[in-house]
Amino acid sequence: MTMTQKYGKDKSEDNYRRAVALIKEKLPSMRILNALLMINLGKEEDILVDARQTPPVLLLETTEEPDCRFQTKPEYLIQFSQGKLEPRYALFKDAFFHEAIPPKVLPVASLPTPTEDLDRVRADIAEFGYGLVKDALAPEQIATLKKAVLEQAAGEVAAGVAAKDGGPNAPNQRIWTLINKGQEFIDLLQHPLIDEIVPDFLGEHALIHSYSANIARPGNVPMQLHTDQVAIQPPVREIAFGLNIMWFLEDVTAENGGTRVYPGSHLGHVAPDDIFDLKDSVAAQGPAGTALVFESRLWHATGPNIQQTGERPVILMFFMRSFIRQQENNFLSLREDVERDLPDKVKAMLGFCTTGALGGVEGDVREGQMVKRLKNPVGALRKTTNV
Template sequence: MTDVATATITSDLDRAKADLAALGYCLLEGVMKADRAAAVRTRIADLAEAEIAAGTDYVYENGANQRVWTLLNKGDEFADIALDPTVTDLMSQLLGYGFLLSNIDANIAGPGGKPMFLHADQSFAPPPWPPWPLVANAMWMLDDFTAENGATRVVPGSHLKGEGPVPTLEDKITTPVTGPAGTVMVFDGRLWHQTGANVTEGQRRHGILAYYCRPFVRTQENWFLSIDPDVLERRPELRALLGYELYLSLGMVDGMPRQGPRF
């Protein structure tokens, strides 16, 4: 594609916020230092291999791609990613106070993988959409993302269309979002996007999607069933993010706390 406005890779938060508003996504460089990105990548690759060996894997796309789900139960480094202050600051701007973690998983795009269907992450909501996002996502690049190895592809500005796309595997209307390992792409839940095709001979593209939602939207992961209680005990700061705290009158247990407002 030519002449498409695309986000600038930056460490300037104001610049990133401007891209997010105008284009529906932004790119922040170096939020994760190179050695940390490499260590997290190794951990994801090990988990992916171990899940295949255990028969609990989520391999798809004819064996080319693999998801590793529910990362909070698979290492405290993933709680740090979910709670990252730069990303959560942007999330509170996009989603308001009390936002939740909808899910956190890894997506590995391997050689031979075709494009994912074009979608927006809030396609569960019927159109017309409100003029603000219901959900938002952060893609943490653990490898250099390139057009060849399956970088996420987006339609810049599509977050303003008010509805999702007709799902298609076509990648001609999308543009690849490339960046060095350690870059994080934060994107509005209305943005049309897809995983790119991986046309390399042997590169596996590792990324972590930390996916958030407004506090009145159902989370993708059912945390109440899936979170390991030891994780919550070790990392109590996750409680609010996973929906264990009240949001106005949502999330009550036997009514509101007795010292609070009555209705």
Template sequence: MTQPPRLHASESMQSITDALQEHGVVIVEDLLDQDLLTRFNAELDSHLSERAQGAERGFVNAVVADFFGEHTEHLAGLAAKSTVFATEVLTHPIYRGVCDAVLLPNCAAYQLNLGQVLNRGPGGTAQYLHRDEAVWVHVPKPRPTLQLASVVALRDFTAENGATRVIPGSHLWDPQRQPTDAEAIPAVMKAGSGIIYLGSTIHAAGANTTADQWRRGLHISYCVGWLRTEENQVLSIPMEQVRALPRESQNLLGFGVHDAVAQRGGYLGTVDLSDPVELIAAGKL
């Protein structure tokens, strides 16, 4: 089994991006430094009860409910619940650098696809192996890279508490090749480290076989700006909070225009033929 490459956050963006492109995955150690991790967890503590939500969560359909399982506490719409997320994690230089390299060649601007905390409790079963970009099944193949995803350990990830399992190199597989559980490697890592992977890389959450550990992880993914996102960011955060955010965050949350006119394309997402972010700045939204 090929282990995913591990690089420290202090290494060059080129090294991190090269490893990601070659293996489809890279573990970045200390992606969130200790201060940022502490402040982020402190904000999350007020929203998480470490109580399995099960069916009461109200997932969009039964397949999604089964995918996440009955032993997971789910916190979605993070930009509205955590200022640290909206202003520091979402715009983190490593995410920006990797997205610039991987997604920007395929769009005029990229955006947050989803930002959620998955708190997987004892008894949580393993997810089936999958590719995240399969949600856009209607985009014909071959296709460019549509998505960059990651899972950050907000507490230590171990094989026993359900660390994300990943198959390095699977982004290059023939689409007909089926993965096996034996090929999936748990991304064991300390709190603050993150596993970054392409949307075409096969992975899954592991089973939590511990008696008392809640595996708290941040799932954050970005996609090209011309796709509809999994999480509706515009309806997930009140406008009064949006107005207070930096412009960079507003754009990443999908409030800005995807303007491909300079690339001989068109524009998407205007309000009254204007860029909504400009209208927010002018006090018109």
């Protein structure tokens, strides 16, 4: 038996059969859906479930238009039946909990409002999952950052590299990897609010998971509800792994796409029944210059911009604990000319610093050391060369 025979066996057919068996096993519980479902597990043929009858049955074919179609991988179905992966992560890249509790609606009068009192912001984050820092940016900073974001947005459109989303017309625009896109954005990473809030919440050496701007524009379809720690699977709800600071570059309102949140939804096994339904959510609002600080278990989504005109530009600075793999691969995306002049403080946030035994280069695992790309990493040093 060769090594390939022993270890390299293709499991895709086995997985497919197991996934189909699971669907059959779970048929009775699908009755609640009361719909005709078309499931694709990566094969040409679809699996048709008629869950409009009791008990639901598999159909060989249909002339009817299904109520719902979805595609997923057989291994995802298997994993979420075992509780190792959340179904909405597999289907929509989002989370679901066995016995999930829908978010409860809190009286609006008690919700956080922008304040300069950082202790209150911290208390609001603990209680509601978010808080709002009043006047975190001075008027000149707002103007500089807004100009930079809007010009960059236009530049990326003109260059054909714009990242658009927000429904079929994709009016929203995301500007990724801000670190490369102007000194204003590097300066913002040195804003004192970060040191006031982040280490206390996430521990030392928190990393920038992603650094982007998001412009919500009229006619957008709201984002699906999600938490920002959705990539952590199996899901952990006991602690927050991340903290997002959203800098408002415009007055942010319920009308222009203010982030919809479910206050208090960061605690417990909470998940909305329908991640496409923003019902009972509230918009996190505040004047330009406000910083919305929200932790990564909070259920939220970019809101609808229902105005005729008027954009909602914000900057999202998302930090995660030091041991979590970053969303943006800074080591590959950082421009060399930017890297050369970056202050160590900012470089550390991007991952150029060891933390505990992690992130070292050639075994340098001492805590808190700045690391850099070696010009000539040690390669194979052997007596013989014919290995």
